[in-house]
Amino acid sequence: DADVTQTPRNRITKTGKRIMLECSQTKGHDRMYWYRQDPGLGLRLIYYSFDVKDINKGEISDGYSVSRQAQAKFSLSLESAIPNQTALYFCATSDLRDRRGTDTQYFGPGTRLTVL
Amino acid sequence: DQQVKQNSPSLSVQEGRISILNCDYTNSMFDYFLWYKKYPAEGPTFLISISSIKDKNEDGRFTVFLNKSAKHLSLHIVPSQPGDSAVYFCAALTQGGSEKLVFGKGTKLTVNP
Numbered sequence: 001d002a003d004v005t006q007t008p009r010n011r012i013t014k015t016g017k018r019i020m021l022e023c024s025q026t027k028g029h030d031r032m033y034w035y036r037q038d039p040g041l042g043l044r045l046i047y048y049s050f051d052v053k054d055i056n057k058g059e060i061s062d063g064y065s066v067s068r069q070a071q072a073k074f075s076l077s078l079e080s081a082i083p084n085q086t087a088l089y090f091c092a093t094s095d096l097r098d099r100r101g102t103d104t105q106y107f108g109p110g111t112r113l114t115v116l
Numbered sequence: 117d118q119q120v121k122q123n124s125p126s127l128s129v130q131e132g133r134i135s136i137l138n139c140d141y142t143n144s145m146f147d148y149f150l151w152y153k154k155y156p157a158e159g160p161t162f163l164i165s166i167s168s169i170k171d172k173n174e175d176g177r178f179t180v181f182l183n184k185s186a187k188h189l190s191l192h193i194v195p196s197q198p199g200d201s202a203v204y205f206c207a208a209l210t211q212g213g214s215e216k217l218v219f220g221k222g223t224k225l226t227v228n229p
Contacts, residue, residue: 004159035219040125042205042221043160058216090159104150105217107159 003027004108006091012114019078021111023091031094032074033105034058034066036087043090049074081115088112119143120208122220130228135193137223139206142187146208150217151180151191154203163204164191196227 004025013019023032034046035058045058047066055066063085065077078085089112092105121140129135139149147168152160166173166180166189173180179192193200206220 040221042122043219045216048216092159104162104165107152107161109157109159 004091004093004106006089006108006111008111009109010112012116013081014116015080015082017081017115019081019113021076021078021089021091021113023074023076023108025072025074025091025093025106025108027093027095027106028071029093029095029106030071032068033092033094034064034074034076035090035092036060036085037090037110038087046076046089078113078115081113083115086113086115118221119146120206120218120220122204122206122223124223125221126224126226128226128228129196131198132195135191135196135200135225135227137191137193137204137206137225139189139191139220140187141189141208143208143210143218144187145210146218148209148211149180149182149189150207150209151178152205152207152219154205154222160205193225196225198227198229201225201227 007022030051033048035043037043044060049055049068067075088110090110091108094105119142150165151163153163154160164175164178164180166182182189203222203224205222207217209217
């Protein structure tokens with residue numbers, strides 16, 4: 001079983017609709033992240049959470065919100081989807097206590113979102 | 117302002133040869149660097165990392181070199197295999213700081229049989 005799961009894996013929606021992307025992890029990590037990937041732009045950080053009570057904006061948080069329902073769950077919402085939010089979305093987790101001693105992140109398989 | 121730059125969007129090499137992927141950074145506060153590999157329809161996976169106290173880290177066929185004075189790192193894959201064909205992302209962070217990873221745009225490596 002995958003350590004980091006994302007649902008749905010693919011979603012097509014219309015402009016103005018509310019969308020929620022969900023992420024769950026079984027790694028027991030405190031830290032969770034949401035990224036989006038666009039062609040030629042790499043991975044850009046949307047929001048991150050270092051524990052259940054900690055939520056922080058990333059590089060491109062406008063138009064998005066998040067909820068850390070539990071240590072293992074971190075959801076991303078698009079309150080009113082627009083076409084330029086069409087992208088591949090990745091959830092990731094990390095643990096400062098990782099044996100590497102730093103922020104090695106483990107990614108989910110991604111959600112492909114298309115906003116028409 | 118892009119703090120981590122991968123100036124080559126793509127690279128093509130022959131199987132058995134060396135692949136060299138390059139990454140430059142502008143933020144002198146970065147002190148830990150990672151390479152991630154991404155196959156289509158999958159999330160990125162961690163490949164190898166290096167701390168700024170080192171100038172080289174090796175793991176099997178993969179070696180990362182860090183030149184702090186030039187703010188440059190490179191990933192060497194020797195010998196390259198067709199299964200290495202993927203997009204490679206360079207990432208950097210400041211330990212003890214915000215500890216957010218900053219990613220480059222990625223380089224698509226194609227290893228031809």
